[in-house]
Amino acid sequence: MKFGYEAKTAFTNMREEEAEKHYFFEQFKTTVLSRDFSKLTVKVANDKSMTTLKVFAEVLRFLKDDALKTIKDLEGGEFTADDFTWVLTVPELLKDSTKELIIKSATQAGLVTDDTRSKVMFVLESEAALTWCLKLQSDGFITQNHSRDSQDQSAGAAEPDTSCNDPAGSQEAVQFTVEPEETKVLLETQSDGKRYLVVDCGDYSHFTVHDVLKGGALKTKHEAPKNDLEGQTVERKFKQFLREIFCDGVWDEYEQNFASEVKKIMYDFTRLKHLDEDVQISCPDNLKDEAQKKKQIETFFDSVEGASWDDGSIRISREKLRFFYDENLQRITERLREILDNNLNIGYIVLVGGFAENQILRQHITDQFEPQYKVLCPLRPQEAILKGAVELGRNPKLVESQRKHPAWFKCLS
Template identity: 50%
Template sequence: MHDYIIAKDFGTAYSGYVFSLTPKGAEIDPHMSRWGREFGLDTPKAPTCILFNEDKEFIKFGYEAKRDYIRMRGQEARKSYFFGNFKMALYGKVISRDVEIKAANGKSMKALKVFTEALRYLKDDALRTIAENTAGGKFIASDFTWVLTVPAIWDLSAKQFMREAATQAGLVTERTQHHLIIALEPEAASAWCMKLPADGFITQNHDGRSLDQCPGTQFIVMDCGGGTIDITVHEVLHGGALKELHKASGNDLGGQTVDRKFKEFLREIFSHGVQKIMYEFMFLKQVDDDVQIVFPYNLGTLAQERQEIERFFESVRGASWDEGSINISKETLRSFFAESLKGITDSLREILNKDLHIEYILLVGGYAESQILRQHVIDQFGDQCKVLCPFRPQDAIMKGALEFGRHPAVVASRKSAFTYGFAVAEEFDPSKHRVDKKFTRCWGEGCCDIFRKLVEEGEDVGWNDTREHILIPSEANQTRMKISLYRTERKNPKYVDEVGVEKIGLFEVDMPYTSSGISQRVKLQLRFGSTEMTSTAVDLVSGLKRSVKVDFMTR
């Protein structure tokens, strides 16, 4: 790995990056990106919005993309492609390279192109920013280790999708894939937060030592993002590494669920023109009090056209009109959070009901800025464990991603979310095998489609542990073997076609040494304990070792 690191937090609502130019062995020195100064703002992230012209050519990203699209009129807007919050297109789905997502005007574009161009822009901006802040420094992408954060609850196909988008964007090449690390967002936050002293948190209710100095401590990290609530559970080991105690969990009830409820509230009052005030609401939802929203002139006019305005607002529960502003009561503001908070409560309670000894809940991510969210978690679970939130919780993931880039083994072991295995054949035994699986070959009768388990659901898997499977050619001159990978939430499936077992990926393993005929043996080694599944093939005749790509986007 390189000494220099750039970490990208590619969020549903907002995205940014952080870099460190310190050598190995030295402390990480994070430098955050800054956005929006040309708009009178100074934020560590930009809106995850991207604009293309009618020929699907990239135009703008972030605040500029949003501004230019809002300014568009009529035919120009109908021809363009504007995407916002498009990361959620990868949530809860099996992804293919051809999947398309819809722009704001209903037109579609391949998701891979949208993500690629967004990552390319962030890469170019990062390299430009670093060059401007290092006297005479000239850097290219290959000078860095890149870290890209993704939700822990994403499917393997979505993680592969992001790696391929990053490759097409020029962060790495096919030969330098090892310079790109996929980091799980709550794990990155753990890596940063566990080094913070007591005064690094908004609520300073622990004993003063940083968590990495407290082996045996168990804690939950809840990454409260715009799209997802992403939860991991860790125990601190001696030396400061982490052990995962519960497989990653969560839901899609992040901060944008609150935004959606607010939009529904506005649309009961106004027929259109809502989008232009959503930016102001991003800040208002951080407080827990009555709020006042100043409306643009055209929205006030719209309301007045419907009926005399003060009388109209008499029928609006929880809101009143005050000369160009709407006053929203604390109770109404809290109602926008109800669905999201219920999902958070259910997810946390499921974990806390397990036989664990959780001492802390750490709240991170932009949505954790909300006083309503933080107080709700304290009210619900404060009698069971201490609730901590770092200052600037949205920065924790980016800064932690730098730590992850320097120390990818910080999470020493993880819980396998599924039981994984291959389909194999063995000699047919009428006492234990299904008759419909019997086949006949020159050597006798066999049974096919038997689930050969590699890892069991809930099993602790070390970050660098491997599982092995010996491949045997079916023909003497066979030079390549394709083998499918299966998974299930069941512990001990017997066959790969049982209910609940699904095929998720395909390995293509070269077997070039045909001189051994059907005696040729290749050992396939798989790593399940990292943030991505990786594999290596070892030819047992020549000893040659090579990486094997597994394709999760073939389903």
């Protein structure tokens, strides 16, 4: 019915009895992509389940239909799925059995038929992201004293926000901290022999080292095992903090009775957690009512550090927000040092993926590893993977054909 932000909004606004009739899937990809899921099912919050094949097929079907409608609205005329090559981005460590199941899902979703399977391609997320970064001018990277929005304008990249997870126009302007001229490096490194360590900061963190060959082609030199679920760790700590604030069973009672409102609170937090400043989250009336059955709501904040009540909102301090990230940052730093200590002649650390939006993460990596390594992050780092995938779909030769897992990139027949 709905996807991304619209799905979260629709489900959150449903009455409890109506919500029970629906399936709401969240972060299901992280549950299954690291395992052989040919016979797995995916559970939802209300203990209903659906086969993984069905879930993937419906996701791909929705995206296919939405893409075709969008293209028709922009270009006019009639298009069908057969008119396109479909490029699917995958993490480095995906199993062969999982890949085959995704192809089966794509067939069920109508992207291809059994006779046109060759029109589905896989590309690795890190290769796609680096391919896009290598095309950018210096003002295509996050820089000091420029908001992301203003940099989009100066880079000629002003375009609609295509994220499926955010409402239109919802991106806040964010301030960053590097001089523009300092980022003009990717276009000057074709001959310096230094390698790029690409960190895909998504639900999982992947670490991949690439050579850039003559002509701009990529060659994978090192693939590190995936790290833990970064975003979920932060959200888990935030929810535990809410339980600490609303003690004496208040939060537990609220979470049990108003599950859809809890999802809304967590989504509001997700929208703010990339900031490096005090943040405010609106407190729903039902949570206030539950709390005030025990005592005045302001008094719940007397015994906790890093949070305060602010006229109907929960204010969380910058220091407490940073605390939520400590464990993640420590793990990422440890993995980076392990890779860098292997003497792989790395010169550049490139941060991409949704978690790279986070100012706290970027500043921490910069503080830990510059000036020995140059830390770079493109504007809209999550979109870098998408746009790089299109580039690789148009020019597969940008990836060396004889790399470790050549079957990932080949069209399947």
